[in-house]
Amino acid sequence: MELNQVTEILIEFRDRRNWRKYHTPKNLAVSVAIEVGELLELFQWKSDAEIEELLRDENYRNRVGEEIGDVLIYLLTLAHECDIDIEKAIMEKIRKNEEKYPV
Numbered sequence: 637m638e639l640n641q642v643t644e645i646l647i648e649f650r651d652r653r654n655w656r657k658y659h660t661p662k663n664l665a666v667s668v669a670i671e672v673g674e675l676l677e678l679f680q681w682k683s684d685a686e687i688e689e690l691l692r693d694e695n696y697r698n699r700v701g702e703e704i705g706d707v708l709i710y711l712l713t714l715a716h717e718c719d720i721d722i723e724k725a726i727m728e729k730i731r732k733n734e735e736k737y738p739v
């Protein structure tokens with residue numbers, strides 16, 4: 637599934653619940669930061685080795701996946717509300733990075 641298709645599903649989910657009024661760019665950007673905080677909480681105070689060990693546990697990995705999902709959901713919704721084609725934005729950024737950091 638492509639990112640634009642995922643965005644369509646998210647927007648339909650949101651609009652059917654009448655939540656668009658809450659989804660201003662500022663509120664969505666704040667929500668991205670909060671979800672990144674929740675992701676970081678899972679790694680807080682743990683060493684890289686401890687995290688590597690924890691990631692072998694399915695329950696922990698599911699929790700990490702859930703927070704990554706939350707971050708992406710808000711990012712995709714934010715891009716949609718800002719009328720940004722996220723796939724195009726990512727590809728353009730990769731192209732710029734290739735120029736900036738030649739092999």
Ligand SMILES: [Mg+2]
Pocket residue numbers: 671674702703706
């Ligand atoms: Mg969360």
